[in-house]
Amino acid sequence: MTQHFATIEGVPPPFDTALSETVVRIVDLKRRFGQTPAVDGVSLTVRKGEVLGIIGRSGAGKSTLIRCLNGLERPDSGQIFVEGREISGLSERELQPLRRRIGMIFQHFNLLSAKSVEENVALPLKIEGLPKAERLKRAAELLDLVGLADKAKAYPASLSGGQKQRVGIARALAARPAVLLSDEATSALDPETTRSILALLKDINQKLGLTILLITHEMEVIRSIADRVAVIDAGRIVEEGAVWSTFADPQSEVARSLLAGIRPQLPQAIAARLAGTGREAILRVDIAGEAARRPLLSELATSIPGRFRLVHGGIDTIQGEPVGTLFLAVETASGGVAETIEFLNARKARVEVLGYVTDNA
Numbered sequence: 001m002t003q004h005f006a007t008i009e010g011v012p013p014p015f016d017t018a019l020s021e022t023v024v025r026i027v028d029l030k031r032r033f034g035q036t037p038a039v040d041g042v043s044l045t046v047r048k049g050e051v052l053g054i055i056g057r058s059g060a061g062k063s064t065l066i067r068c069l070n071g072l073e074r075p076d077s078g079q080i081f082v083e084g085r086e087i088s089g090l091s092e093r094e095l096q097p098l099r100r101r102i103g104m105i106f107q108h109f110n111l112l113s114a115k116s117v118e119e120n121v122a123l124p125l126k127i128e129g130l131p132k133a134e135r136l137k138r139a140a141e142l143l144d145l146v147g148l149a150d151k152a153k154a155y156p157a158s159l160s161g162g163q164k165q166r167v168g169i170a171r172a173l174a175a176r177p178a179v180l181l182s183d184e185a186t187s188a189l190d191p192e193t194t195r196s197i198l199a200l201l202k203d204i205n206q207k208l209g210l211t212i213l214l215i216t217h218e219m220e221v222i223r224s225i226a227d228r229v230a231v232i233d234a235g236r237i238v239e240e241g242a243v244w245s246t247f248a249d250p251q252s253e254v255a256r257s258l259l260a261g262i263r264p265q266l267p268q269a270i271a272a273r274l275a276g277t278g279r280e281a282i283l284r285v286d287i288a289g290e291a292a293r294r295p296l297l298s299e300l301a302t303s304i305p306g307r308f309r310l311v312h313g314g315i316d317t318i319q320g321e322p323v324g325t326l327f328l329a330v331e332t333a334s335g336g337v338a339e340t341i342e343f344l345n346a347r348k349a350r351v352e353v354l355g356y357v358t359d360n361a
């Protein structure tokens, strides 16, 4: 028993997600409410040590999916495997021990206000019957891990939102779950606190090799923490891939619209002057990976007749991959617009003509 709750230092090092095994497997999961197919045939896998983000608009089916995973909702059909064991279709009693393999953090923290911070963290271990001294030792280790060692005796009411979520994370990790489910865990927090909680989750993911499945409606959360993203719409996964490639080239309308707020946009001053014809074409050029590593603009300048100017844009780094958007104004008189597009497409850049401007103020 004691061995089962080995110290944090005893946890294996981070996993190589490419080589490691599947922790969660969801197969053709369906759950409908009356006429509403809330989850409509979802299949997904989460590998050990990876962070999978599931993103979708309000009502897309995220909560229903995560509730099926933690056993709060019964799927109509389909299967859920956690560490190879099927949890869908189990009775409440059979589910109990498997639930401990699933940690959960919530938007509103769900702490017990009458219990101190250390008691909240130790609660899952009390339910497991671990002796008090060991529970408190483990709680102290976890509070240290989440940066709240000095708040062990405090009560939730005296904590900030970010501190409450740190306690929630410590509690979720108490029973050494196989996977941590996060249900909009940062949605109630301000941007700075959100960043610190996401950094903490990423840190724990990397230090402990913790597998995380999170649902969110914010692309910023996906960008800062996820390895892979699945986009859900009307109960179905409409797109799935590495975060950097989804950011660089979203395939679905939903992903494009969710990304609109954080992908670079043409400055309003230029967008307002766009017309159907003009002296310059305004091109949106999306580049990623190889295309973003090469000296694209200098190659363009030496290869294409006529002149162009960079009006806006830049390169970001997502998961170590360069991902960027450049807005170019290309003179139409030289006939170089079509050639520019061809040149860029040949180098795997995605090009869209947004319109034309005549004055370059």
Ligand SMILES: Nc1ncnc2c1ncn2[C@@H]1O[C@H](COP(=O)(O)OP(=O)(O)OP(=O)(O)O)[C@@H](O)[C@H]1O
Residues within 6 Å of the ligand: 033, 036, 037, 038, 056, 057, 058, 059, 060, 061, 062, 063, 064, 065, 217
């Ligand atoms: N208990 C229920 N009874 C009836 N309909 C439900 C129930 N739970 C969810 N639904 C419906 O199922 C669909 C998916 O809801 P769900 O809460 O899973 O979406 P969501 O993506 O989590 O949305 P949000 O981001 O707003 O929480 C919605 O149309 C919702 O109205």
